[in-house]
Each structure stands twice: as structure tokens, then as C-alpha cells.
Amino acid sequence: MTVDLLADFVRADRERDLGLYGIHVHRDGHEPLTHRFRSDDRVNLYSVAKTFTSVAAGLAEAEGRLGLDDLFLDHFPELRPIAADGFERVTLRHLITMTSGSSHKWFAHLRIDAVDLLHEFVAAPLEAEPGKRFSYTGSGPYAIGRVLARATGANVRDYLMPRLFRPLDLHNPAWHTCPLGYPFAESDLFLRTEELARFARLLLQEGEWAGRRVIPAEYVRRMPAESVDTTDSAEHGEQFTHGYGLGVWLSGNGTYRMDGAYGQYAVIAPQKRAVLTVTAHCEHDTDVLTAMHELVLDRL
Template identity: 25%
Template sequence: MRHACFHLLAGLLAACVLPLHAADYRAPAARDDGWPVADARTLHADVARLAALATKIRSGSYPGITSVLVARDGRLVYEGYFNGGDPERLNDVRSASKSVTALLVGAAIDRGLIPGAQAKVYDYFPDKRPLQHPDPRKQAITLEDLLTMSSLWECDDENAFSSGNEERMYVTEDWLQFALDLPIKGFAPWMAKPQDSPHGRAFAYCTAGAFVAGAVVERAAHMPLARFAGEALEKPLGIGHAQWNAAPLGIGMGGGGTRYRSRDLAKLGQLALDEGSWHGRQVISAAWMRAMLTAHARARDDADYGYLWWNFRKPVTGTDEPVWAMGGNGGNYVFVVPSRRLVAVITSTAYNQRYAHPQSQEIFREYVLKALPR
């Protein structure tokens, strides 16, 4: 009898505790921003897991996380703000901005302002001649080389000794001249050469290259990058508030530091998921979106690289399903999972912290993916 009572009590406790935990979940509020919203419970999501995530963030276990948003099948199903985050906050997503620059390159190509990804970069900057370290191979550098972080410039942000390290660029006045003057890199015996690398490209993370890609868009469009972004991308998506940085001489910073609201970041992810379409309007051509979200270089053992978008593999998801992502310092991410029709935004202020990226990826893997069924 005692055993029966014990099991009955355990069942009652489970019935009380789990719904209470799940009751902490709240469906996103409908706003006049173009986002359809839905209750995750209608999708048979594990809302208790989403509620547990919010509790864990509020406990301080994931420091610096300011928002987590999830969209499934084009509807926002989870929205949480923490540590000073709120719906109107313009999040500094650092290098996730590079992925926006890739979208703007596509918009410029769609408009005939740039002939294509094979356009020669130096052709857009005749006023910057003569150049330091002249070399015919520099004149052959294409926009695609910059978008895939595989140009022959000696530029590596992960190498403090690199001539093109972004910190060296930031202390100069003319960032564009700095980049165009970079020497051709050499390949030490232990370094993979382009011809020996997956996809035929040797990857090296280079913020200066993304900056120059944005400068090409400015030259081609004859307007500031922020204005072109507003007209070609943000206005069609109903994004009314954004902030772009500029280099000391006024060129738009396509390499980092752009600020967007969390819901607007989710729109960028949804645009990628829907091959450039938003509410039935083709904002950027599907052809460009497919090219952008195609692996063009091997970035590291667990990730490939498209056009300024990351393509994570098994270590992030726990499975082999592809996950595309905008990613930036501090653990800022916009994840796109085509196989699940899923977009997830994680914003964070854990800048320059070693735990920043692992904790955001853990949130995505252990909470977002496990809460939403396939």
C-alpha cells in the first residue's frame, strides 16, 4: 500500500511540476513588424525545455545572453529577453554583420550594379593607385575571393603577426588603402595551399576583406553602405531601426559592428531560409541566396564557409544536418536550419570571452534544437 501511495504521490508531483514549468512559457506577442507569431505548443514543442532555458539564463549560468528568439515555419514561436535585453535594443552583433554584407553584394548584383561574384576588386578603386606590394595576382582578386575569406592577401585575424590583422587596420586612417596595399601571402610548408584545400580555397579569416566587399558595394551603388542597406534590404523587410558603423574616412563598415533588433535579425535568417523571399516578395534573388549558402571553403574541421556565412556541421548540432549561421564576437548568432524550417537568434554581450561561442552553441544545441521536433 505504501508503494502504491508513493507512486501515486510521485505521479501527482510530476503532473504538478511539469505543467508548472511549462507554464513559464509565453508565446511571442503579435507586433506590427511583419512577424506572424504562434504558440510553440501547437507545434508539439517541448515548451518546458524553453522555459528551463529562460530559468538557466536568469540564474547567471549563461552570462551576457540578452535575447533568444526562435521561428519555425515562418512564425515566431519563442522570444525571451535577459540581462538588459529588450525588443527595441539595437544589438551589436559584431562580425555577424559580414553576413549582411553578403546579402548586400547579392542585392547589388541583382540590380546590375556589379556584374557578378567574379568582378575584379581592384577595378573599383583606381583612385587608390599606386599600390604597395604590386603584384599581378592582386589584380586578379575577385569579390568571391573576399566573400569566401580566401583571397591571396596576407590577412589573418587569428594571427597577431599577420600584416592584415584587423587590429592593425583599426589604428590606421585609411582602411581601404590599408587593405588594398596588403602583400601576397606565402604558404609555409605546414600550411595548406589553395590547390590542396577542400573546394580549392585556402581559408583565412580576414575582416579587412569583408570591409572591402562593402566598399565595392558603395562604389558600385554610388551611395553609403548604410543607405543602400536601407533601400535594398531593410525597408523591404520592414526594418525601421538599424545602425551601421563607418571607417574614419566614412566608408561603411561591412566587416562588423552593425546593430539590429532581435526580431529584425530573425528576419535576416528567415530571408536566408526562404531563398531571398519575405512575405511573397523576392528581396534578393534565389540564385544569389543559393550561391551564398553553398560551401565554398573549409574554414576549420567543424565548419565550412559560404559567402560570409558559416556552415556548421556535427559538433554544433549533434547530427550531420547542415546549419548555416551569421556569427559574431560575444556569441552573437543567427542560426538557419533548412531541414527543420528553423531560425534561431541568440544575442550576447560576452565580447572577447572564451566561453561566449561555446555557450551560445550549447543553448542552440541543447535547448532550441531539442525543444523543437523535426
Template identity: 30%
Template sequence: MFPSSLRRRDLGAAALGGLTGGLTAASPAWSQRAAAAVAPPAADVVLAARHRRVFAGLAARIDAQLTDVQSVVVQHRGQPAFDWFRSGTTADTLHDVQSVTKSVLALLFGQAMADGLVRGPDELVALRLPAMLRLGADARVQRLRFAHLLTMTAGWPPDEIARPGRDDDLRWLVRRPFVAEPGTRFAYDNGAANLLALGLAQAVGEPLANYARRRLFQPLGIGRLAWRRGAQGHALGAIGLSLTTPAMARLGELVLHEGQWQGRSLVPRAYVQDLARRHSSGGPPLSTAYGYLWWLGAGSVMASGYGGQWIHVDPALDLVVALTSRRTPESAARGQGATLIRRDIVPAVRRLQRAGQ
């Protein structure tokens, strides 16, 4: 279940263009939704007709007015509700999802917990990467726990810059100067996510991309993806994943159903609940609350990537939106993807809910 503090908190960040502020204030238990009976085929047909009605004209609006947006997939009540792909893009097109990679990394950590390969967020990072203690780093690296990396509270300053030669360089990552004690201050830090990826790869005992394909993506039916490596040959944690838009939606569905997929537990339910819990008030770039590498709105959980890459999960509406955009400074500033979710998709689904349909 979404914590009550999340359900009632209107975080309405300017960077989101108000995306979080207009969402519903009450969310039912996720566990009740995950256990709900599958609607009979006749109900599916009726729901599909209602989706067509509430989303009528949306494709034309995106095509003409939201030119940054490249693809959209909407799942409502477990059913396809709307999809749209700009000319030259299809459901099979891979999109560089930027920092959505971080949120997928958080799911992988939960998968590794289920496999017994990590004990949990409270485990010391140095137990998996003992070399970091021999690199002449600040003594605070000895106290770093995976929870600090998952919540962006490691103690390093904010860093949103990709550094192709250093992103997976353990020495460079851990020798950066600390500005706070671990666990005391939020700072959105690509280096922390990249360090998490290195530690998790060590824990699972194989390249992280291989583990992800075998234990997370394949069970979800996701076969088409790419994961960029750094200069040292390791999968990056801050950025680097390329996914199709339907694959992004499936990851959102996994979060919506608390790590359960087709009767199988992929990620521990308690971990996904903790992932969606407010661990800090967050800060830039979205300036909204933060869980485990997922941003939190008023009743929503979001993966966000530079330029307008989104996985938006709203349990109260039984809604998942996956959306990609052009990756440019201009598209990041315009925020058309966030606008589309806030002004068009969420209100359309809410109208169905208010009608009791």
C-alpha cells in the same frame, strides 16, 4: 536546396562547442518550403501551444544559468516560437552584432546583383576600385575577385583585429603582404570584408548604409539599426552593424527562404543557394566550413559575431534562431549562446518534428 556535401558532413567544431555536430543530416528543398501554403489560423494556435510546451522552463534556465545571453528570438515554421530578453533589454534594443555584419554584407552583395549594380562574385574588385591598382600594392590585387572576398580566400593572412584608424583605408588594406594566391587558402580576415564593403559602396553609388536601408532593411520591415563608419567615413564590412534581435531573425528568415520575402525576391535565389554552399573547409575562429561570409554546419547556415552573436538557420527544421550575448572574452570562451542553441532550442524543435507535428 542544401548541397548534399553539407547535409552529410559532421563538422562538430570545438569552437562551436559541438553546435554543428548534432544537427539533422537531411534537408528538404528550400524552394519547396518557400512555396508551402500558410498554415490556417487554427493550426497556428495549435503550433503555438506546442511551442509553449516544448520551451517550458527555458526562460528561467537562461535567466539563472546562461547569464551571458542577453536576448533570444526563435522562429519555427514561420511562426514566433520563443523569445526572451534579459532585464533592461527589449525587442527594440540595438545590439552590436560584431561579425554578423559580414554575413549581412554578403546579402547586400546579392541585393546589388538583383539591382544590376554588380555582375556577380566573379567580377574583378579593381573594376569598382581602380585606385587600388595605383597604390603600389602586390600585383595579386589585380586578380582579386569579389568571390575571393566573400569566401575569405583573398590571400592575406588571418586578421581578426579591428583597427579604427585603418579599417576603411584603401591604401592600407591593399598594401598588406600576401601569403597565398587569391582563391587558394581560407583565412578569416577583417580586411577582406572591409575591402568588400568599399567595393560594394562604389558599385551602388551611395553610402552603403543608405543603400542597405533602402533596398534590404526597409523591405524586410527593419527600421531600427545603426552602422558604424571608419575613420575615412565609410561603412565597415567586418563589424559595425547594430541590430535588434527580431531584425536578426528576419535576416535569417530571408536566408531560410532563399532570398524571397512575402512574395518578393529581394536577393536572387541562385545567389543565396550559392551563399549556403561549401566554398572551403574554413578554419579559425569557428573551424567549420564556409560559404559566402556565412559559416556552414551539418545542414545549417550561421552568422556568428564575437562574444556570442548568432543567426542560426536550419532549413530541415524550418528554424531560425537569433541570439545576442555580452561581448567579452569570457562570454566568447564560455559559448553560452551556442550551448543554448545546441542543447535546448534545436532538440526542442526536433522533438516536434519527430512527433510529426
């Protein structure tokens, strides 16, 4: 594997106006391959943050603090009086996989006018039976962050500091918070391209880093395996129709990925023992993913 592998990808940045920041290629048995289009500053990973929140839930589950099939309201019983009809059947798994059935739509770039966003989410009417329909929104992952805070006594960022961020030498990452001080969980985590690549490599290695078990291997295997149907997401692009797991998108070709707005991607390819990580700002971000596959990953 040589730098020549990236030549067409680098050229595509200019020809296709991809707005790339950087690319990092890891393949077992080879030196890492990188190219910078600008300095490697920490950038908003947008919805890639959902994967970190999922891993936090997996760690908390391994510690016996919660279970993915727990009912959400068992962790917040005081919200039962305001909960929408049917919300009593919503589990933590539904929140991670965005299949709660709730009509609530929220993402971290939207202003929060509610006194407590969690209350607003719980009270919103359901549009579907929990677990029956995928609907992309940040509400569920945000709620998972709130469950983690209650179950562990630490917000999702602080909970991950000794368990994930420090082992990977991800020093003091910023994670924007709601007005109540809880990390958004679904977005607004800031890391460098190379830092995100470490996390992606950790998943390729089934949770082991430098001889240390960081994430339970079973949970890493479950992340792409325990998926929900997303065929109704075709209007967002064909790449979103292959299923969504525990915080990761399935690609339909044996790979799975972390996926954030404007071209924040980390593609894990277990069969090729490879990881491809990119950060960017591209208005047509799926063009970045297409170039990653066609010009780099498919050639490994």
C-alpha cells in the same frame, strides 16, 4: 511548440553564465517563441554584419553592377601601383569568403591609423595564393563595402535601406563607419534580437518576405553552397571547421548561421523550417551556440 521548450535554455543562462539578452524561435506553421533576459535594445551584431554585406553584394550582382568573380582592382584601377604582388588576382568572391591570401589583419574594434584603410589592405603582402587559404579577418568584407559604394553610388547601409531594411521594417539602423565615412561592413551594425530574426527568416524563406521578392532566391541558395575550406580554423573551435560560405558559417549538420562575437547568432535550419536567433554578451560565446543547439534546435 510551447514556452516549455525554452525552459532549459533559460535555466542554462544562469547555470552556465551565458549572458543572454534574448532568444527568438521561428518555425513555419507555429507562432514565434521568444524570451527576454533584458530589454530588446539594439546591440552590436559584430560579425553578423558580414552576412548583410554579402547580401548587398548579391543584390548588386543581380542588378548587374558587379560580379563576385570580378577582379577587385578592376573596380579600383588607381590602386594598381600600390597593390602587393599577386593582389591583381584577388576577386570579390575572395574578399567575401576571406580567402584573399592577404597578410592584412583588421577588425572594427581596432583603431584605424592609415589615411585610407583600403589602401593599407591592398598594399599588404600576400601570404597565400588568392582563393587557397581561409584567414578570418574583417579586411575583405570592409573592401567589399568600398566596392559596393563605388559600383552603386551608395554606401552599403544606404544601398540596403530601400532594398532590405525598409521591406523588413528595420527602421534606420546604425552602422558605425571608418574615418572616411564608409560603414565597417564587417561589424558594428546594430539591431534588436527580433529585428535580426526577421533577416534570418528572410534567408529561410529564400529571400521572400510578405509576398515580395527581397533577395534573389538563387543568391540565398548560393550563400551556404559556395563555401571554402576552414579546417585550418580548428584553433578557434570545432564549430568553425565545417566551411564558410558567402557570409555565413556552415555547421556540418544541415544548418548554417550568422555568427558574431559575444554570442550574436542566427541559425537557419532549412530541413526543420526553423530559425533560432540569440543576442548576448558572453565571453565564452561558443557556449551560447552549444546551448542553442542542444537545448532548443535539436528538440524541434
